Amino acid sequence: xxxxKSFEEDILQGKIQNFEQKALELFQFQAMxxxxxxxxxxxxxxxxxxxxxxEDIPFLPIRFFKDFQVISAGLNHFEGYYSSSGTTxxxxxxxxxxxxxxxxxxxxxxxxxxxxxxxxxxxxALLPAYLERKGSSLVSMSDYFIKESGSKYSGFYxxxxxxxxxxxxxxxxxxxxxxxxxxxxxxLDLAESGVEIPDLPNLIxxxxxGMKGRRIEMVREEVxxxxxxxxxxEKIHSEYGMTELMSQAYSKGEGKxxxxxxxxxxxxxxxxxxxFSHRMQGGINIxxxxxxxxxxxxxxxxxxxxxxxxxxxxxGRFDNSEIRGCNLMVN
Numbered sequence: 001x002x003x004x005k006s007f008e009e010d011i012l013q014g015k016i017q018n019f020e021q022k023a024l025e026l027f028q029f030q031a032m033x034x035x036x037x038x039x040x041x042x043x044x045x046x047x048x049x050x051x052x053x054x055e056d057i058p059f060l061p062i063r064f065f066k067d068f069q070v071i072s073a074g075l076n077h078f079e080g081y082y083s084s085s086g087t088t089x090x091x092x093x094x095x096x097x098x099x100x101x102x103x104x105x106x107x108x109x110x111x112x113x114x115x116x117x118x119x120x121x122x123x124x125a126l127l128p129a130y131l132e133r134k135g136s137s138l139v140s141m142s143d144y145f146i147k148e149s150g151s152k153y154s155g156f157y158x159x160x161x162x163x164x165x166x167x168x169x170x171x172x173x174x175x176x177x178x179x180x181x182x183x184x185x186x187x188l189d190l191a192e193s194g195v196e197i198p199d200l201p202n203l204i205x206x207x208x209x210g211m212k213g214r215r216i217e218m219v220r221e222e223v224x225x226x227x228x229x230x231x232x233x234e235k236i237h238s239e240y241g242m243t244e245l246m247s248q249a250y251s252k253g254e255g256k257x258x259x260x261x262x263x264x265x266x267x268x269x270x271x272x273x274x275x276f277s278h279r280m281q282g283g284i285n286i287x288x289x290x291x292x293x294x295x296x297x298x299x300x301x302x303x304x305x306x307x308x309x310x311x312x313x314x315x316g317r318f319d320n321s322e323i324r325g326c327n328l329m330v331n
Contacts, residue, residue, distance in 0.1 A: 007292035034072040059285045059299035065093035065244045083135035084243040098293035104144040110260045114250045123154040126182035177202045183209040191230030199232045206237040220255045246290035256311040262289045281305040
């Protein structure tokens with residue numbers, strides 16, 4: 001579709017100069033062309049024509065990606081979908097993508113804007129929970145980074161801690177940066193495995209994905225303290241992304257994420273999901289312009305806060321967040 005191609009070009013070439021104007025334009029398109037979002041807006045009794053500022057845009061509960069095909073065109077326009085992780089028997093989200101090439105190029109541009117050229121990195125991906133299933137957007141992104149790095153040392157690791165440590169040992173005197181991108185529980189498992197982890201001056205440890213039911217949940221500060229001690233680094237970096245989003249945000253320490261140009265966060269009141277919070281803390285609503293093909297306006301299940309510089313800190317998740325969302329569609 002020409003509309004998709006236009007948005008793709010603007011995002012990849014960094015032409016998003018007026019975010020609100022672009023978001024409102026995209027809202028009007030998706031309110032007309034995304035059947036699920038259109039039905040949700042109607043159930044909310046919102047007239048799209050009256051929406052002229054971002055604060056009035058309805059945000060689609062993320063649960064809808066588990067129950068419906070959230071797309072802004074016929075399914076024949078889409079190459080495939082990414083699926084979320086989940087426990088056995090759980091319903092997983094499906095995010096249909098118009099162009100996987102766009103997703104990968106966009107992901108790389110966001111990483112390189114935060115960290116510099118991927119060619120200056122060895123990328124070691126410790127992602128067991130993701131590698132053990134199909135359809136992970138994180139695995140696709142990591143695989144692309146591994147290939148684009150051009151390093152013979154870059155690669156995936158499952159539970160082979162000794163092989164990973166051997167690779168780290170080989171890179172001790174290498175001048176390039178080493179990115180160890182790992183699901184949180186796997187990094188903790190490695191830290192507590194008893195293997196001796198070599199000190200690397202150019203090591204960046206980046207956690208993502210949480211515990212995935214493999215370990216007891218821990219507060220971020222405790223996780224980062226354990227990892228900093230084990231890897232002898234001053235900061236633990238983090239990646240914030242999800243199946244239902246095409247963009248990612250990165251934190252270079254203390255769990256504070258700098259948002260890319262394609263994303264905007266608005267906090268909603270924790271007691272009223274249809275009202276925005278005037279405080280610096282609340283439920284996280286995300287506008288992701290890279291979701292031009294699906295729905296760009298997502299009410300997540302995460303709690304967060306924004307600081308005075310606009311950095312996002314993710315505090316946790318809502319209880320019973322699976323239940324609320326789709327009720328409007330059946331009332």
